[in-house]
Amino acid sequence: xxxxxxxxxxxxxxxxxxxxxxxxxxxxxxxxxxxxxxxxxxxxxxxxxxxxxxxxxxxxxxxxxxxxxxxxxxxxxxxxxxxxxxxxxxxxxxxxxxxxxxxxxxxxxxxxxxxxxxxxxxxxxxxxxxxxxxxxxxxxxxxxxxxxxxxxxxxxxxxxxxxxxxxxxxxxxxxxxxxxxxxxxxxxxxxxxxxxxxxxxxxxxxxxxxxxxxxxxxxxxxxxxxxxxxxxxxxxxxxxxxxxxxxxxxxxxxxxxxxxxxxxxxxxxxxxxxxxxxxxxxxxxxxxxxxxxxxxxxxxxxxxxxxxxxxxxxxxxxxxxxxxxxxxxxxxxxxxxxxxxxxxxxxxxxxxxxxxxxxxxxxxxxxxxxxxxxxxxxxxxxxxxxxxxxxxxxxxxxxxxxxxxxxxxxxxxxxxxxxxxxxxxxxxxxxxxxxxxxxxxxxxxxxxxxxxxxxxxxxxxxxxxxxxxxxxxxxxxxxxxxxxxxxxxxxxxxxxxxxxxxxxxxxxxxxxxxx
Ligand code: GLU
Numbered sequence: 001x002x003x004x005x006x007x008x009x010x011x012x013x014x015x016x017x018x019x020x021x022x023x024x025x026x027x028x029x030x031x032x033x034x035x036x037x038x039x040x041x042x043x044x045x046x047x048x049x050x051x052x053x054x055x056x057x058x059x060x061x062x063x064x065x066x067x068x069x070x071x072x073x074x075x076x077x078x079x080x081x082x083x084x085x086x087x088x089x090x091x092x093x094x095x096x097x098x099x100x101x102x103x104x105x106x107x108x109x110x111x112x113x114x115x116x117x118x119x120x121x122x123x124x125x126x127x128x129x130x131x132x133x134x135x136x137x138x139x140x141x142x143x144x145x146x147x148x149x150x151x152x153x154x155x156x157x158x159x160x161x162x163x164x165x166x167x168x169x170x171x172x173x174x175x176x177x178x179x180x181x182x183x184x185x186x187x188x189x190x191x192x193x194x195x196x197x198x199x200x201x202x203x204x205x206x207x208x209x210x211x212x213x214x215x216x217x218x219x220x221x222x223x224x225x226x227x228x229x230x231x232x233x234x235x236x237x238x239x240x241x242x243x244x245x246x247x248x249x250x251x252x253x254x255x256x257x258x259x260x261x262x263x264x265x266x267x268x269x270x271x272x273x274x275x276x277x278x279x280x281x282x283x284x285x286x287x288x289x290x291x292x293x294x295x296x297x298x299x300x301x302x303x304x305x306x307x308x309x310x311x312x313x314x315x316x317x318x319x320x321x322x323x324x325x326x327x328x329x330x331x332x333x334x335x336x337x338x339x340x341x342x343x344x345x346x347x348x349x350x351x352x353x354x355x356x357x358x359x360x361x362x363x364x365x366x367x368x369x370x371x372x373x374x375x376x377x378x379x380x381x382x383x384x385x386x387x388x389x390x391x392x393x394x395x396x397x398x399x400x401x402x403x404x405x406x407x408x409x410x411x412x413x414x415x416x417x418x419x420x421x422x423x424x425x426x427x428x429x430x431x432x433x434x435x436x437x438x439x440x441x442x443x444x445x446x447x448x449x450x451x452x453x454x455x456x457x458x459x460x461x462x463x464x465x466x467x468x469x470x471x472x473x474x475x476x477x478x479x480x481x482x483x484x485x486x487x488x489x490x491x492x493x494x495x496x497x498x499x500x501x502x503x504x505x506x507x508x509x510x511x512x513x514x515x
Contacts, residue, residue, distance in 0.1 A: 004246075006038025008220050010071070011209065013045045014056035017267070017282030017291055018063045020343075021224060021256045024308040028253060029222050030069045031309070031324075031331035038219070042071035043212060044085045047202045054285055057085075063279040067301050068324065081216040086208050093203035096211050096241060097164045097196050101144075105240040106196055108162040109133075109143040110155055132192035135170045164197040166206075166233060166240075174232045179220070179251035179333045186232040194233050206230060210237040213248055221248040222333075225340075226264075228252045251333055254312055257340040265343045267291060275345040279304070298371070298397030299348075303355035307348045311341040321354050353396040361388045368401050372409075375402050379409050387491065390483040404481065408492060411500050412478025417511060420474045424508045428471060431461045432505040436498055445494050451486040475504035 008029040012022060033040040042064070044057055057075070064070060073079025083089055100106035111119070116133070119141065123131040131137060139146050143165070147155070155162070168188050175185040196207040203211070213221060231250065238247040255264045259273065270277035271291075280293035294304050306322055315322070315330035322330070356364070365385055372379040384405075391404045435457040442449060454472075458465045473485045476497065482488060489497045 004217065004219055006033055006036040006220060007041060007216065007218050008033045008038065008222060009041040009043050009213070009216065009218050011043045011045045011212075011223075012060055013048065013051065013205075014060060015051045015053050016056060016284065017278035017293075018060055018280070019267070019277055020279065020294070020308060021265070023063065023067060023069075023279050023305070024256065024311060025222055025224060025253060026064060026067070026069050027305055027308055028251075028313070028331075028333075028336065031328050032220060032222065032333060033072075034328045035331050039072040040069075041079070041081070041216060041218070042074035042084065043216070044075055044087075045205060045208065047086045047090075047205065047208055049087075049200070049202065059280070059282060066280060066295055067305050069305070086203070086212065089208075089212070090201060090203075092215070093207055093211055094197065094201060097203065097207060100166070100196065100237075100240055101164060103240065104167070105236075106164050106166050107138075107144040108152070108156070109141065109165050109193075109195075110147075110160055110162045111141050111143070115142065133165065134192045135168065135189070138165075138167075138193060161199040163195045163199055165193040165195055166236065168193050168233075168236070174235050176231065176235055176247075176250065179249055180254070180336050181252060181338055184228070184231065184252075188232065188236075191229075191232050196237075206233050206237065210234050210241065214238075214241070214243050214246075218248045220251065222251045222253060225252045225255050251336065254337060255340040256311055257342045259343055259345070261340075261342050264340075273345070275348075294348075298399035299352050300355045300359065300367070300398065302359075303352040304348075306355065307351040310351075311343065312337050321351070321358070349396050356392050356395050356398070359392070361385055364388055364392065364398075367398055371398055371401065372406075375406070377402070377406050377409050383408060383491070390487065394481070407477045407482065408488070411496070411503070412476075414478060415474050415504060415507070416479045417474075417508075419480050420471050420508060421512055423467070424471065424512055426509075427461065427463065428468065429505055429509050431457065431463060431468060432471070432475075432501055434461070436501050436505075439494065439498050439501075442494065445490060447484075447486045447490040450489050450497075454486070471504075471508070472501070475501050 010026045010029050012018070030040050032038070042061070046052055046057070061074070061076060071077065073081060073084060075082075075084040097106065101108065119133070119137065120131055123137065133141065144152050145167070168191050170189065172188045173185055174188060175183060178184050194206050195204050197203050231252070235247070238244050257263065258265050258269050265277060267277045276292045276294050276297055278291050278293045280295045281290055282293065283290040295301070302323070305324060306327070309322070309327050310320055313331070313336045316335060365381070365388065368384060368388065369379065369381065372384065387405055387408050391401065394404050395401050435454065438453050438457055439450075442453060454468070455465050458468055469485055470480070473480065473482065476485065476488050476492065
């Protein structure tokens with residue numbers, strides 16, 4: 001038998017921000033597809049018109065692009081199995097829904113919203129607080145199983161709106177082999193007669209996902225564990241539609257948990273604990289509220305996907321920092337953990353710090369140019385390029401380059417006076433004034449020459465250079481951080497160095513003067 005080419009899909013509903021768990025699903029799909037020389041498809045599951053959010057589809061594609069996880073087929077890219085937007089495939093689903101009715105696996109149901117509410121009220125008992133439309137209930141409702149033939153015909157002839165529901169078998173066990181969880185079994189009595197086609201002619205997720213996975217020749221389906229309860233419905237649909245022999249192999253991926261390990265990580269947890277849960281900033285078009293994303297917080301996409309890969313998978317070694325190519329090479333679905341993975345923001349930042357340290361200046365430059373310009377700091381490219389190597393060790397987030405590096409481009413707006421004033425005195429003031437005139441005379445402006453002149457003048461004043469270096473740093477940088485101070489002076493140049501010393505020395509003395 002010829003093994004079919006691996007084809008996997010990410011099938012999001014465009015309803016809002018892209019949760020990091022969603023990106024991890026994309027990533028495992030992508031790694032598996034690339035590992036096996038297969039194809040990765042993006043399918044937009046937008047059949048639920050009530051949940052449709054404008055802009056969400058474009059946002060998902062922007063997120064995938066930022067992560068570097070580009071689909072081989074998608075609504076934008078096209079492909080041989082399109083359209084890739086379910087709302088554009090409406091007619092296809094109706095045909096299969098009809099086939100299921102004709103074959104006796106599904107039925108028409110005419111119940112109105114009020115009738116359904118009535119049913120839930122009337123049959124509610126302490127033992128069954130939420131009665132479902134299932135085998136025990138379907139005979140009591142208005143559908144093609146319970147109604148006499150002539151009533152059914154009259155309703156259909158009159159064009160009465162109906163939904164199509166799956167006829168769940170009464171007492172069967174359905175089982176399948178999940179790539180992550182092994183044997184999974186369900187008893188059909190626990191599942192209700194799910195709606196497959198809605199009154200507006202749109203399919204529900206259950207019908208659309210099966211029809212599309214079949215027509216798009218999907219071989220492996222990776223999705224979040226929250227979809228596991230739907231699996232029996234899908235399994236039966238594959239069987240009833242006559243496609244059971246090529247049902248995709250499923251992998252239900254474990255949840256990403258809150259940091260304390262209790263329950264699924266939600267956007268609210270992120271808000272509460274102060275970290276993002278979405279990939280990129282997401283602005284809700286209704287409320288206009290913006291939820292922060294990893295990108296805008298200052299994550300590198302390489303670090304973000306690396307961190308996500310390790311939330312629920314490892315290659316069996318201790319190695320944690322991996323490129324997408326290394327992960328593709330090493331990826332094995334058997335090594336995806338069954339249990340949920342706790343999200344740890346400190347660990348996420350550690351990944352980013354490691355990636356910043358390992359990234360070349362060339363890699364970081366375009367992102368940093370953008371960040372500096374967003375902060376209204378004019379950072380000439382050549383200068384920016386030259387400072388990246390000396391400060392990247394100190395940057396955990398890309399935005400840290402602003403705090404760690406803006407002094408190269410503009411004089412400090414404020415000083416860490418607590419670090420300098422207690423030991424500031426008139427001798428030091430005189431030292432800096434004198435040294436400043438020395439600096440004016442200097443012809444070669446190098447780190448070594450500046451340092452030498454500093455030491456010489458300090459010797460003239462009989463002050464230990466060590467006592468003068470901290471004030472100098474505060475004058476140039478504003479705080480107690482940054483690379484070696486003479487290097488900084490060399491980079492910011494003679495004019496700026498002298499101006500900063502002059503301004504700060506006067507301010508320190510003024511601030512110290514008794515009121
Ligand atoms: N549309 C579903 C979602 O929003 C897809 C689930 C699946 O992959 O089967 O996640």
